[in-house]
Amino acid sequence: MPGFISPYRGVRYHLNEYKGRPINNRQELFNLRYSSLRSKIESTFGVLKNRFKILFAKPYYPFSTQVDIVIECIILHNYIAIEDPGDELLHEDNFIEDDVGEIANEDEDGVVDFSQTMTQREERDSRNEWRLKRDQITVEMWHDYYNKYHGGDTTDIGM
The missing domain is CATH 1.20.5 (Single alpha-helices involved in coiled-coils or other helix-helix interfaces)
Known part of the structure; x- marks a missing residue:
């Protein structure tokens, strides 16, 4: 992506801040939906990481291979969800922690450096x-x- 849409600063953001309180303006509505979507995405990646341990590993593959691995894991996950709707991983709340100490711009062995000069x-x-x-x-x-x-x-x- 060439850019990033962030939540509004200085406006309620975390889901627990909205419990029992009405939405007062459009910025609060945006932040609520942004936070809800982020929470769902984190939970989904938690399910995928619990099911496919390769997603926990530090990526030493070329970027295109990393993309293929994630797509293949999602395809397999969706197949399992269709074939076994009672699968226990589908019904758990899974959240992942931010990786601490990871180097974001490693540039060795085909790992993509995402930094851009502007x-x-x-x-x-x-x-x-x-x-x-x-x-x-x-x-x-x-x-x-x-x-x-x-x-x-x-x-x-x-x-």
């Missing part, structure tokens, strides 16, 4: 582009949310 202007322009995309998504989410739950009144409660 000028400060290019970095600023890219951040602004992704913030604009986030804001557009946020407005669309807010309109959908209010059309569904509040009859179309899209006024932010807390603003």
Whole structure:
């Protein structure tokens, strides 16, 4: 990806911060859904890592091979889920911890270095582009949310 959509800073983010409290504005709605999606993705990778131990290993394969391994694990996992819907790994909450001490930009034996060199202007322009995309998504989410739950009144409660 050339960029990254981040949650809004200074706005509730963690799922437990929303328990029993209403959503007050579009930024809170975006952060809630962002956090929910991240939690589901982490849980899914936890299931995959529990099932396929090769995903725990430090990647010494070329990047294209790493991609193939993950895709093949997902295909096998989906096949198991279809053939055995009662599989115990499908019904557990699985979360993975962030890898501590991993070197992000190893550049040996075909392992891809993900660092990119950009000028400060290019970095600023890219951040602004992704913030604009986030804001557009946020407005669309807010309109959908209010059309569904509040009859179309899209006024932010807390603003």
